Amino acid sequence: MTANAWNVLSGTGTAATVLASDFPATGRTVAGFGDLVRELGDAAPTVWETAPPRPGREAGMTGDDYLRHWEPGAKSAGPVSAVLGFCVGSVFAAGLAAEIGRRQGKAPRLVLFDPERPDADLLHRHYHELIGGLAPMLSADEIDEARRVGQDTRRAHTAMRPLAEELCELFRKYGEPAFRRTGLDAERGAEVVATFASFLGYLVAASDLDPRQAWADAVAISSATPHSGLNPLPARERSALVAREISFELPHTELLRDTSVARAVSELLA
Known part of the structure; x- marks a missing residue:
């Protein structure tokens, strides 16, 4: 094997x-x-x-x-x-x-x-769900902003690969501060972001x-x-x-x- x-x-x-x-x-x-x-x-x-x-x-x-x-x-x-x-x-x-x-x-x-x-809407849905999971660590305004920017990014892209790249960067932007607030070290936070990027790459490849x-x-x-x-x-x-x-x-x-x-x-x- x-x-x-x-x-x-x-x-x-x-x-x-x-x-x-x-x-x-x-x-x-x-x-x-x-x-x-x-x-x-x-x-x-x-x-x-x-x-x-x-x-x-x-x-x-x-x-x-x-x-x-x-x-x-x-x-x-x-x-x-x-x-x-x-x-x-x-x-x-x-x-x-x-x-x-x-x-x-x-x-x-x-x-x-x-x-x-997979399609572009599926990529955005996974981003939206992950941002929802950050709710205990981010303020309501921060969550609203992350979701609004995610929606704007989805509207700006029909091609999946550039959409995936931007959504991953957005998750990094909003996720890393949330991880720090829970005491998660930078290395582990980076692993979470990398796993999301890997998953988006998997979805894009399947398309x-x-x-x-x-x-x-x-x-x-x-x-x-x-x-x-x-x-x-x-x-x-x-x-x-x-x-x-x-x-x-x-x-x-x-x-x-x-x-x-x-x-x-x-x-x-x-």
């Missing part, structure tokens, strides 16, 4: 490996594939999860660069029975599944959780890829959060995008942490 490219979430010695595509990060509150593996319990297969490049190394990387980052490790996984994708990770999951299918001569099962293609051909054969597992996954799409477009959709009355943040979802996934992977 290529160092730093994959995290082993479970190693049960099963004949085939399941690959999971997501952006794991320390301190993340949204449920991830580690939570899903715990819910699967004894039914969990061997699962490897994508790890992003180290912060700072992702600058300028394209979608194909990310796939090349993960491909050597994917080859060393042996037979791959399924590829899972969460949110924008579903775009990369499509690329991984297509390459694995060419190599194996048989496409792995593709299961997507709130699959989403280079077109997952639609692979998604047409996929099963989508959808939450009830209106702006997540397939939910904002018109019904006709939504039904045409994937082969099958299974919906749950759950928030996006809890989709990979639910017993009923784990049961559905176990059946799909059986």
Whole structure:
């Protein structure tokens, strides 16, 4: 396995490996594939999860660069029975599944959780949410200013890469004073900003890829959060995008942490 490219979430010695595509990060509150593996319990297969490049190394990387980052490790996984994708990770999951299918001569099962293609609005939404998280450390006026400037920046850009760069600088501008007020040292504060920059780079890179051909054969597992996954799409477009959709009355943040979802996934992977 290529160092730093994959995290082993479970190693049960099963004949085939399941690959999971997501952006794991320390301190993340949204449920991830580690939570899903715990819910699967004894039914969990061997699962490897994508790890992003180290912060700072992702600058300028394209979608194909990310796939090349993960491909050597994917080859060393042996037979791959399924590829899972969460949110924008579903775009990369499509690329991984297509390459694995060419190599194996048989496409792995593709299961997507709130699959989403990134756009400029998604970048801004993540910035807006992070600024909201600084509310205990910044004044109401400071929060309002950070959000207003973020909205102005979104309106000024249609291209994702320059938008991502400016939003990262804004988060640095408003985040670093907030971190100091909590006693967080400068090094740790810089790590938080770098992780956000790495995540935005991941989103921008995913926008280079077109997952639609692979998604047409996929099963989508959808939450009830209106702006997540397939939910904002018109019904006709939504039904045409994937082969099958299974919906749950759950928030996006809890989709990979639910017993009923784990049961559905176990059946799909059986």
